[in-house]
Amino acid sequence: MSGEVPRLEVRDVTVRFAGVTALDGVGFTVEPGSLHAVIGPNGAGKSTCFNVLSGLCRPASGSVRLGGTELVGLPPHRIAALGVARTFQNIALSPHLTAAGNLMLARHRLTRAGFLACGLRLPSARREERRHAARVREIAEFTGVAAHLATPAGLLPYGVRKRLELARALCLEPAVLLLDEPVAGMNGGERREMARTIQRVRAGLGVSVLLVEHDMDLVARLADEVTVLDFGRRIAGGTPEEIQRHPDVVRAYLGTEAPA
Numbered sequence: 322m323s324g325e326v327p328r329l330e331v332r333d334v335t336v337r338f339a340g341v342t343a344l345d346g347v348g349f350t351v352e353p354g355s356l357h358a359v360i361g362p363n364g365a366g367k368s369t370c371f372n373v374l375s376g377l378c379r380p381a382s383g384s385v386r387l388g389g390t391e392l393v394g395l396p397p398h399r400i401a402a403l404g405v406a407r408t409f410q411n412i413a414l415s416p417h418l419t420a421a422g423n424l425m426l427a428r429h430r431l432t433r434a435g436f437l438a439c440g441l442r443l444p445s446a447r448r449e450e451r452r453h454a455a456r457v458r459e460i461a462e463f464t465g466v467a468a469h470l471a472t473p474a475g476l477l478p479y480g481v482r483k484r485l486e487l488a489r490a491l492c493l494e495p496a497v498l499l500l501d502e503p504v505a506g507m508n509g510g511e512r513r514e515m516a517r518t519i520q521r522v523r524a525g526l527g528v529s530v531l532l533v534e535h536d537m538d539l540v541a542r543l544a545d546e547v548t549v550l551d552f553g554r555r556i557a558g559g560t561p562e563e564i565q566r567h568p569d570v571v572r573a574y575l576g577t578e579a580p581a
């Protein structure tokens with residue numbers, strides 16, 4: 322499948338908030354099927370970068386292209402429909418819906434007309450519904466949440482909810498998956514489980530993954546390429562090994578958390 326996954330190209334993106342340049346001419350490329358991490362100290366611009374890619378924030382200038390398609394200026398639901406799906410730092414699941422319900426809701430976003438037909442209980446819609454349910458089960462198995470499908474999302478342990486959030490993003494059948502701090506707040510066991518899940522998803526589904534993460538062990542273990550931001554600027558890019566030796570990166574992290 323990675324043969325069909327388009328390249329994501331971020332070029333010269335600048336974002337300004339009153340008095341603050343959150344991103345200053347930032348550019349990088351996520352190669353098809355690769356895992357690309359964006360790291361940097363607090364306030365470096367990582368979240369802003371994600372918000373630009375998913376359409377929540379419009380840059381003052383610059384471009385984001387998925388294959389031949391310009392994403393800047395498109396609303397978030399169009400960007401998701403084109404194949405860029407994201408998770409959030411703070412889990413955004415419906416707590417009263419079951420895990421399966423949350424995933425089915427995401428599937429319905431794929432086909433809005435399907436949702437209407439489904440409400441009218443047309444036979445074609447019932448077939449479609451069964452197909453969606455089968456795919457939801459497949460994705461749930463991939464992400465290790467299949468045993469929890471009947472449980473309301475709000476009652477699940479934190480680590481499972483984070484994997485469910487990832488499963489929900491995958492329900493949109495993305496070409497590029499944006500993961501916003503997927504192991505934040507997790508204990509060691511949950512972190513290892515999430516790392517395995519990300520590896521499985523990437524290898525099994527062939528999607529590209531763009532990861533924002535503070536956990537350097539995870540980045541070193543998973544990433545093919547790393548982009549380092551500091552004060553809104555891209556200060557370095559390369560493999561995890563190259564990044565850890567880069568003098569500007571070491572300097573940027575001094576006094577905060579040194580990359581392990």
Ligand SMILES: Nc1ncnc2c1ncn2[C@@H]1O[C@H](COP(=O)(O)OP(=O)(O)OP(=O)(O)O)[C@@H](O)[C@H]1O
Binds near residue numbers: 343362363365369
């Ligand atoms: N909506 C906003 N209005 C004003 N300033 C903002 C806004 N969002 C972000 N900023 C500023 O832009 C800069 C980059 O913030 P951003 O949240 O992207 O950094 P980050 O690397 O994600 O930080 P963290 O690791 O703490 O999440 C910071 O100086 C921040 O204060």
